[in-house]
Amino acid sequence: MAIELKPIRTEADYDEALAELGRLWGARSGTPDGDRLDVLATLIEAYEARIHPIDPPDPIEAILFRMEQRGLTRKDLEPLIGTRARVAEVLNRKRGLSIEMIRRLNEELGISADVLIRPSREDRAA
Known part of the structure; x- marks a missing residue:
């Protein structure tokens, strides 16, 4: 069952999104699942950047x-x-x-x- 695409605001949302990402992994680009994978990856990336920012190197x-x-x-x-x-x-x-x-x-x-x-x-x- 596919999750609803929405902003990731909590760790529970994040875990759910990662599970869905795993389910969709390998979907072909340009297909509904491939498009869903792209959007989900963007949402996950935005959440990770906000919650776990990476400092530039020394x-x-x-x-x-x-x-x-x-x-x-x-x-x-x-x-x-x-x-x-x-x-x-x-x-x-x-x-x-x-x-x-x-x-x-x-x-x-x-x-x-x-x-x-x-x-x-x-x-x-x-």
């Missing part, structure tokens, strides 16, 4: 993640951040990122400037 964690993805070393960051000592200070959270560092990291590593301008986790705790 800027240093984002840099370290991108370094790992690309197999980069600290030495590879020197053209983007500065001297070996400056790279160490930034990655050890002793020095913040300058606007120029943010621009270069954004351009060369593709890390969002929105992430890079955020204070690091240690900065926020202080």
